[in-house]
Amino acid sequence: MTKLIIKETQNPTILKFEFEDFITQNENFEFKNIDEAKESPLAQQLFYLPFVKTVYISGNFIAIEKFSIVEWDDVKDAVAEQISTFVDNGGVIITVTENKVKKQPITVYGESTPNPSALKFVVSRMLTKNAIEFKNIDQTEASPLAKELFKFPYVKEIFIDENYISVTKYEIISWDEITLELRTFIKQYIENGGKVLDETVLVAAKKTEDNKEQEFDKLDVTSQQIINILEEYVKPAVAADGGNIAFDSYNEETKVVKVILQGACSGCPSSTFTLKSGIENMLKSMLNDEKIQVEALNA
Secondary structure, X not given: OOOOEEEEOOOOOEEEXXXXXXXXXXXXXXXXXXXXXXXXXXXXXXOOOOOEEEEEEEOOEEXXXXXXXXXXXXXXXXXXXXXXXXXXXXXXXXXXXOOOOOOOOOOEEEEEOOOOOEEEEEEOOOOEEEEEEEOOHXXXXXXXXXXXHOOOOOEEEEEEEEOEXXXXXXXXXXXXXXXXXXXXXXXXXXXXXXXXXXXXXXXXXXXXXXXXXXXXXXXXXXXXXXXXXHHHHHXXXXXXXOEEEEEEEEEOOOOEEEEEEEEOOOOOOOHHHHHHHHHHHHHHHHHOOOOOEEEXXXX
């Protein structure tokens, strides 16, 4: 019999039934009633249960939201058995349509970062020319991929730049338990034509870059020099670790340089050391000013 793992969610009315393998290809389905569930024979069958309110199918799980007429403890085992029996008898979970995007093989591998809470997933093709960070699912209108990743309960933050996706997790779970799941999801999502970033965002980002160039011309000479040093000497090294650094401000009186840390750098235990021993010393040397101090602002 197909093995299912029953997992509770933060919403007590919703229960997840997880499979050992993925049951969808970078797609997510939400069905509110049997008429909406034409793409899923399994969901249609589940709606014959009077307490089923909504059926969600995504990744390697089926999640069911119930009405309050029953308690999950009374019915969850029977539901799991019904799903297993349906699948074992050759039942179709999701009907595959003919107009699927042609699969584009890629490779994805996980790469550790100085931040133990962040892992960098490197993709064998360019994803974006603009670094973009997402702190929560409400910020992901621009990135369908980031939105899907936030549906994994352990994902805290996401940072996308060039050819990698940096994922920061909550401490409740170890990377050993989730790396394969995330790597597989990202690989399947991109291979099957899933959109990483909406093109309109790239246009907006380009406008932002144009504005930055105009602002750059208005800055004092020292600020311009600091930005150029960060861009040429610091950003490439930081990007290699799955993060990003951006100039925020420079105070000519206090000699304090403020920078914004993103991705794996944000909240990294070693970031303070890196700022003080690396970036600060570099700026002191290249600008010939021992009074310069660097302060970090986590994005």
